[in-house]
Amino acid sequence: MRRGPFRVGDRVQLTDSRGRMHTIALEAGKQFHTHRGHIKHDDLIGMPDGTVITHSSGAEYLALRPLLSDYVLSMPRGAQVVYPKDAGQIVTMADIFPGARVVEAGVGSGALSLSLLRAVGDGGQLFSFERREDFAEIARANARIFFGEDHPAWTVTVGDLVEALPQTVQPGSIDRVVLDMLAPWECLDAVGEALAPGGVLICYVATATQLSRVAETARDKGGWTEPQAWESMVRDWHLEGLSVRPEHRMHGHTGFLITTRKLAPGTTAPLRRTRPAPGAYGEDYTPPNDEVWTAEDLGERQISDKRVRRTARGLAAQVERDDRIPDEDGPGAAD
Structure with missing residues (x-):
């Protein structure tokens, strides 16, 4: 699905002269319409990747298969997606390798799941946990549209990670754990039991308060290496003749990443050689406690149930349309 000329059912990204992008799924006899005219799908079917197609108005569009980074930014979503810059950091810094057994929670719209599935390959396993059935439904549909089928390495469980993880995997059988959730520190005991010695835990959190809570809880419980934390910011550059400069806008803070590794039993x-900064654990320091956190406490904007249902219905219809498109290649066709 990623090589060769465009075929019926392929997703194609059309880019105009101003850099505006549109993604379409090719169907015989269909047309892509803009306010100025249309492009016939039949004119793209059979053409090579990287083709320039002419709009009925005379405007030219560049046709390419969308990259994973393009797809996750344009795909239908329920929850906010993990941006490609952070997904790339997670895959690299957590050392997600082909054949790895990985646990992920929560799934959201499935953006990070796609990167993890790419990394573990067909020979690995990704166990994803999501509390909301509607979010899990959206994630499954997004993954099926991108891969063209249900990925053989993926298992999605609807439920609480702490309760469901021991019933899903054997103790010490997991290589990596990726947590993108409100209160990952509440799951340290459960994921610590599932991780093999030397296994990596990486958490994606939105605020400095969450970041501190994860680090201090890991230190307090023991059994983990010294946590490391960072954030990444991406600044694009303008390239035109002698006008080579940073863009005025940049991809700033999206979230923090914190990683630690599971120690062998016992x-x-x-001890750390560096001493904590003066006042780090002074009178103002509040140790981890059992208070309940909510998304509203962190300023997270909530997605309405109505919008989630509408997104899920749209994805289900799109998956159904893709399933109805016949496979024109047949057995033994070139990849």
């Missing part, structure tokens, strides 16, 4: 990590 092992205590060496």
